[in-house]
Amino acid sequence: MHPAGAAAAGTLRQRKWPSKRRVPVSQPGMADPHQLFDDTSSAQSRGYGAQRAPGGLGYPTASASPQAAFLGDPVSNMAMAYGSSLAAQGKELVDKNIDRFIPVTKLKYYFAVDTVYVGKKLGLLFFPYLHQDWEVQYQQDTPVAPRFDVNAPDLYIPAMAFITYVLVAGLALGTQDRFSPDLLGLQASSALAWLTLEVLAILLSLYLVTVNTDLTTIDLVAFLGYKYVGMIGGVLMGLLFGKMGYYLVLGWCCVSIFVFMIRTLRLKILAEAAAEGIPVRGARNQLRMYLTMAVAAAQPLLMYWLTFHLVR
Amino acid sequence: MAFTLYSLLQAALLCVNAIAVLHEERFLKNIGWGTDQGIGGFGEEPGIKSQLMNLIRSVRTVMRVPLIIVNSIAIILLLLFG
Numbered sequence: 001m002h003p004a005g006a007a008a009a010g011t012l013r014q015r016k017w018p019s020k021r022r023v024p025v026s027q028p029g030m031a032d033p034h035q036l037f038d039d040t041s042s043a044q045s046r047g048y049g050a051q052r053a054p055g056g057l058g059y060p061t062a063s064a065s066p067q068a069a070f071l072g073d074p075v076s077n078m079a080m081a082y083g084s085s086l087a088a089q090g091k092e093l094v095d096k097n098i099d100r101f102i103p104v105t106k107l108k109y110y111f112a113v114d115t116v117y118v119g120k121k122l123g124l125l126f127f128p129y130l131h132q133d134w135e136v137q138y139q140q141d142t143p144v145a146p147r148f149d150v151n152a153p154d155l156y157i158p159a160m161a162f163i164t165y166v167l168v169a170g171l172a173l174g175t176q177d178r179f180s181p182d183l184l185g186l187q188a189s190s191a192l193a194w195l196t197l198e199v200l201a202i203l204l205s206l207y208l209v210t211v212n213t214d215l216t217t218i219d220l221v222a223f224l225g226y227k228y229v230g231m232i233g234g235v236l237m238g239l240l241f242g243k244m245g246y247y248l249v250l251g252w253c254c255v256s257i258f259v260f261m262i263r264t265l266r267l268k269i270l271a272e273a274a275a276e277g278i279p280v281r282g283a284r285n286q287l288r289m290y291l292t293m294a295v296a297a298a299q300p301l302l303m304y305w306l307t308f309h310l311v312r
Numbered sequence: 313m314a315f316t317l318y319s320l321l322q323a324a325l326l327c328v329n330a331i332a333v334l335h336e337e338r339f340l341k342n343i344g345w346g347t348d349q350g351i352g353g354f355g356e357e358p359g360i361k362s363q364l365m366n367l368i369r370s371v372r373t374v375m376r377v378p379l380i381i382v383n384s385i386a387i388i389l390l391l392l393f394g
Contacts, residue, residue, distance in 0.1 A: 193319070194315065207367070208364065210363060
């Protein structure tokens with residue numbers, strides 16, 4: 001498995017992903033396409049196994065101290081084995097039940113990113129005007145992991161951007177002598193509350209307009225979290241260059257996020273109309289278009305509302 | 313700017329309470345939003361009004377008992393801690 005895995009990983013990194021919609025699966029040299037992360041377990045376990053063996057052998061002969069004699073005792077060996085099996089059972093139980101409350105396997109998809117994807121996505125968030133193809137590639141009816149398609153939503157950038165926003169807000173407040181530690185928590189709570197409100201409002205409107213989309217709640221959280229990147233840019237420029245810099249950069253980021261959201265949501269909400277590429281004049285489609293525009297227009301408003309008090 | 317998660321929770325509780333106290337006979341029927349006035353058969357698209365009526369009816373049915381519990385907890389906590 002190890003040489004085959006290394007060869008497959010090598011080909012995966014060197015090969016450019018094909019640009020058609022359906023990715024061909026039947027290629028013997030490629031790693032399993034359903035795999036989200038590279039498999040390094042064989043290398044790891046081999047290394048740990050080699051390390052553990054001499055350590056285990058060295059135990060009874062290493063020192064003649066009472067501790068070594070105590071641990072070499074067969075009864076405490078059995079106790080250690082029983083304790084480790086108990087821990088393994090507990091871990092199994094937690095793993096089985098955690099999937100009921102937090103959809104861990106679904107979340108893993110959103111964190112399957114790599115540096116190239118993050119770089120391209122950040123470029124897309126600041127400059128979405130030249131990007132042509134916004135459709136997410138599919139592979140046997142499941143969307144491709146974000147590291148293989150720059151159009152797929154991910155949760156890594158929104159999560160990191162949120163945390164960075166809270167820290168940058170603390171920094172901005174500190175430069176104006178308005179900082180106190182509980183304000184950090186207040187900023188974080190406020191931003192989260194606005195995000196939750198946005199998600200609930202959009203879910204309600206999607207329900208009322210009876211749109212049949214495959215836009216899941218986590219997708220929505222991911223798309224709505226992309227505005228934190230623009231907010232960080234605006235506040236940092238405001239710290240460096242004053243109000244003028246803040247307004248310029250924030251204005252640019254607002255327009256970019258507006259265009260980005262419209263182009264992304266158009267494919268999800270207005271699926272049939274967008275496939276043809278022409279604006280359709282039905283009453284239903286008009287309502288959906290209004291909904292997309294409203295969601296996209298709310299982004300710049302929230303970006304301004306959450307940052308203007310940080311730049312003086 | 314004191315819009316915290318806690319105030320969102322309070323607002324949500326008040327909204328759900330507001331939906332739950334809408335009286336079926338005295339109010340909803342008079343404005344044409346009663347539960348037996350809406351369903352237009354298996355036509356194409358349920359409009360926004362019938363979706364809203366469905367939503368109000370489902371919220372009232374589902375949240376009746378949990379609201380009792382959550383309201384009691386809120387009353388006790390507010391009495392104790394102000």
